[in-house]
Amino acid sequence: MLNPKLKLNPQIFSDDVEQVPIRKGFGQGLLKAGEEDVNVVGLCADLTESTQMNLFADKFPERFVQVGVAEQNLVTVASGMAAMGKIPFCSSYAMFSPGRNWEQIRTTITYNDRPVKIVGSHSGISVGPDGGTHQALEDIALIRVMPNIDVISPCDAIEAKKATLALAKSGKPAYLRLVREKTPIITTEDTPFAIGKSEIYWIPDVGLAQVGIIATGGLVSRALLAAKELEGEGVKTKVMNLASIKPIDSEAIISLAKECSAIVTVEEHQIAGGMGSAVAEVLAQNFPVPIEFVGVRDLFGQSGTPNELIEHYGMGKDAIKEAVKKALKRK
Amino acid sequence: MVKRTITTIKMLTQEKIKELEKKANDIRISIIEMLVEAKSGHTAGPLGMADIFTLFYFHTLKHDPKNPSWEERDRVVLSNGHICPVLYSTMAHAGYFPVEELMTLRKLGTRLQGHPHREYLPMVETSSGPLGSGLSQAVGMAIADKIDKKDKERFIYCFMSDGEMDEGNTWEAIMLAGKNKLGNLIAIIDRNNIQIEGVTEDVMPLEPFHSKWKSFNWHVIEVGGHDFLYLNEVIEEAQAIYQKPVVIIAHTIPGKGVKEFEKNYKWHGKAPSKEEGEMALKELRAIGERI
Numbered sequence: 001m002l003n004p005k006l007k008l009n010p011q012i013f014s015d016d017v018e019q020v021p022i023r024k025g026f027g028q029g030l031l032k033a034g035e036e037d038v039n040v041v042g043l044c045a046d047l048t049e050s051t052q053m054n055l056f057a058d059k060f061p062e063r064f065v066q067v068g069v070a071e072q073n074l075v076t077v078a079s080g081m082a083a084m085g086k087i088p089f090c091s092s093y094a095m096f097s098p099g100r101n102w103e104q105i106r107t108t109i110t111y112n113d114r115p116v117k118i119v120g121s122h123s124g125i126s127v128g129p130d131g132g133t134h135q136a137l138e139d140i141a142l143i144r145v146m147p148n149i150d151v152i153s154p155c156d157a158i159e160a161k162k163a164t165l166a167l168a169k170s171g172k173p174a175y176l177r178l179v180r181e182k183t184p185i186i187t188t189e190d191t192p193f194a195i196g197k198s199e200i201y202w203i204p205d206v207g208l209a210q211v212g213i214i215a216t217g218g219l220v221s222r223a224l225l226a227a228k229e230l231e232g233e234g235v236k237t238k239v240m241n242l243a244s245i246k247p248i249d250s251e252a253i254i255s256l257a258k259e260c261s262a263i264v265t266v267e268e269h270q271i272a273g274g275m276g277s278a279v280a281e282v283l284a285q286n287f288p289v290p291i292e293f294v295g296v297r298d299l300f301g302q303s304g305t306p307n308e309l310i311e312h313y314g315m316g317k318d319a320i321k322e323a324v325k326k327a328l329k330r331k
Numbered sequence: 332m333v334k335r336t337i338t339t340i341k342m343l344t345q346e347k348i349k350e351l352e353k354k355a356n357d358i359r360i361s362i363i364e365m366l367v368e369a370k371s372g373h374t375a376g377p378l379g380m381a382d383i384f385t386l387f388y389f390h391t392l393k394h395d396p397k398n399p400s401w402e403e404r405d406r407v408v409l410s411n412g413h414i415c416p417v418l419y420s421t422m423a424h425a426g427y428f429p430v431e432e433l434m435t436l437r438k439l440g441t442r443l444q445g446h447p448h449r450e451y452l453p454m455v456e457t458s459s460g461p462l463g464s465g466l467s468q469a470v471g472m473a474i475a476d477k478i479d480k481k482d483k484e485r486f487i488y489c490f491m492s493d494g495e496m497d498e499g500n501t502w503e504a505i506m507l508a509g510k511n512k513l514g515n516l517i518a519i520i521d522r523n524n525i526q527i528e529g530v531t532e533d534v535m536p537l538e539p540f541h542s543k544w545k546s547f548n549w550h551v552i553e554v555g556g557h558d559f560l561y562l563n564e565v566i567e568e569a570q571a572i573y574q575k576p577v578v579i580i581a582h583t584i585p586g587k588g589v590k591e592f593e594k595n596y597k598w599h600g601k602a603p604s605k606e607e608g609e610m611a612l613k614e615l616r617a618i619g620e621r622i
Contacts, residue, residue: 072467073503077474108464
């Protein structure tokens with residue numbers, strides 16, 4: 001059942017659950033952050049509307065910088081603004097930022113310790129018809145390997161708004177990973193969010209869980225659907241929303257592994273280097289248990305609808321259920 | 332071009348020029364000493380830029396070495412971080428840290444990293460080394476000051492190399508600065524015509540350099556890089572222009588001060604041996620005595 005303590009959306013399993021693009025929550029969060037702090041500024045590389053920065057840009061045109069299609073400039077100009085006390089959010093598609101400008105982020109933001117927030121929208125395979133060139137499946141790996149930067153991957157628009165507001169106050173570099181497609185609203189305004197913390201969204205009706213599912217981003221809703229069906233089939237699981245990939249909530253992950261002795265990770269990202277790898281790094285060093293990884297298996301994406309692609313590349317509800325059963329057998 | 336009324340023209344007297352020449356020579360001596368001790372690093376660029384750095388840190392800049400985080404200071408971004416021996420040497424001679432510390436260059440635990448790192452040496456404005464990103468950061472600083480209406484109170488200076496003009500990131504910054512008419516931004520290019528693998532016009536031609544910048548809506552000034560009087564005049568011109576960003580293309584002699592090193596790209600990226608260093612120091616000390 002949904003964890004009653006977390007005030008999650010009771011409509012999550014209904015067919016007509018409200019669906020909102022996660023990036024929209026970022027847009028609303030940035031607008032609010034801008035209202036709360038005059039030092040918040042926005043920079044965009046010709047994708048203001050599709051990254052939802054237009055809400056901020058329309059309200060605060062004097063605090064918005066349009067850099068054109070120039071992602072290397074996007075983050076380095078942001079670094080300079082941060083040097084003067086600004087709190088810059090710079091948005092583009094994840095494939096271009098941090099895809100194209102990785103070294104600039106490393107040298108001028110993380111090494112240089114400037115509190116710039118890199119917002120990578122349109123991440124993952126669910127970008128859909130635009131095809132493989134536009135599907136960032138490597139961005140978590142690219143960023144989390146760098147010292148001195150947080151990586152946040154919200155599960156819905158409401159969490160994205162909270163994450164944006166938290167990052168505006170965090171005082172350090174961060175990467176906010178967003179997906180383009182509408183995703184079901186899982187949380188409510190009252191659901192807790194904190195950088196560095198995870199939450200268990202699904203718990204067994206009674207007793208201990210047999211498998212722990214750790215999901216991030218747009219696939220958390222599918223992980224919950226899988227958990228619900230598994231419960232009906234007699235398999236008890238817990239579903240953790242790991243929105244804060246870095247800093248990672250090691251304590252909660254170890255505790256989940258201790259309870260379940262088997263883990264499944266779920267992410268719209270290459271298995272190599274992603275959230276699952278981060279979880280594996282924690283568990284291998286502290287409490288090794290069998291882990292099954294749901295993600296993209298060393299392949300590029302292609303054109304298709306988001307749902308088709310998620311199924312085709314083995315990240316759908318059934319693939320998650322299968323991974324859980326496989327993990328169970330390995331216990 | 333409309334010019335701003337300058338209320339703080341800083342004239343250079345003959346006496347001051349002598350003092351600057353002496354200081355620049357001392358800074359060059361320190362550069363050689365630190366590079367010989369470090370056994371690696373860049374020689375030509377730092378020697379070539381010693382006069383310009385001296386003028387800035389001992390005459391032009393609004394700064395306070397005893398209070399490096401003074402909010403109202405001008406900002407200096409060194410984009411081509413590899414010429415940091417001249418930055419370190421100038422800053423030490425200006426009083427930011429002890430001159431003796433220069434001998435720790437590139438050694439384990441030093442504040443003087445092989446390329447500047449702000450975390451270790453907070454009195455530098457940015458960490459740099461990978462080329463082509465300094466101007467963007469300076470553009471960001473200039474935009475921030477415009478937002479805060481501080482753009483008439485201080486300047487953002489960016490020191491760059493000609494070699495790094497090969498980088499696409501630089502041109503992205505040039506475009507944005509032109510678009511936003513950043514009159515509080517002044518770029519100074521070390522036009523010494525060399526880069527690691529040879530002469531710039533062989534590796535990747537930059538000419539017509541002046542008109543390239545001009546076509547991106549910058550005010551362009553060219554000047555010799557070793558005459559304090561002329562350099563000071565063009566800096567004043569640059570400060571007076573407030574409708575556009577300004578670039579000063581400073582024609583410098585790489586390796587300036589040591590005949591063996593001058594105008595030879597092979598000295599771009601290596602340090603003098605002990606013997607070469609002794610020869611260079613002898614030459615520089617003789618120059619010092621003549622000033």
